Amino acid sequence: MEDRKLNEKESLELITQMIRNTRRNLDAGGGNMFLLWGYVGVVVTLGVLAVWYLTGNTVALWGFWALPVVGWSLSWWFGRKWRKERGAKDYTDRIVGQVWQIVGIACCAVAGFATLYHRYEMILPLCCLLVSLGSLLTGIIIRYTLFSGLPSCGFAWSLEQVFEVATDGASMDTLIIFVLILLFSLVIPGHVLNRRVRKDVSKKVR
DSSP states (O other): OOOOOOOHHHHHHHHHHHHHHHHHHTTTOOOOOOOHHHHHHHHHHHHHHHHHHHHHGGGGGGGGGHHHHHHHHHHHHHHHHHHHOSSSOHHHHHHHHHHHHHHHHHHHHHHHHHHHTTTTTGHHHHHHHHHHHHHHHHHHHTOOOHHHHHHHHHHHHHHHHHHHHHHHHOOOHHHHHHHHHHHIIIHHHHHHHHHHHHHHHHHHOO
């Protein structure tokens, strides 16, 4: 049996459906990885900032290692349930997944090289840059302008921070800016996506 070729209208409908499914899958289980990593990053950063402020000791910055440990642990825990609810992945799902795999590997590489060359102050701004870029690309892939617009602000701010920290060094203000960038790049887009997906689902039910 020969495969039937899709006409232009059917192709567009298929692409639209794949994008819609990817949006819904990003919100599978009533939550998503954007909110998980965003809130973990905010909580860990504020905790580190509080300890640094109260003790005046930069050893508190080692607390940032809690971010990948807690983040990956929660991702694995909640991911099991979300994967069951999402079912099979389509092409756009795989592309989004690969984007974030690359972002994760790149962030680990940044932390590794920064430690090797004793340039710890560069970890936060460079990781912010990568995370913002990941969210920006996700918004482009799922064709959601508002979703990609917010991370664009985070990306621009992260780029400014890279040059500022490289020139003047890091301070407590750097941590506060990191929190704000996480809000722009992960937390707010995550909530925006959740609301959009729920609207799509409610329209479908009606």
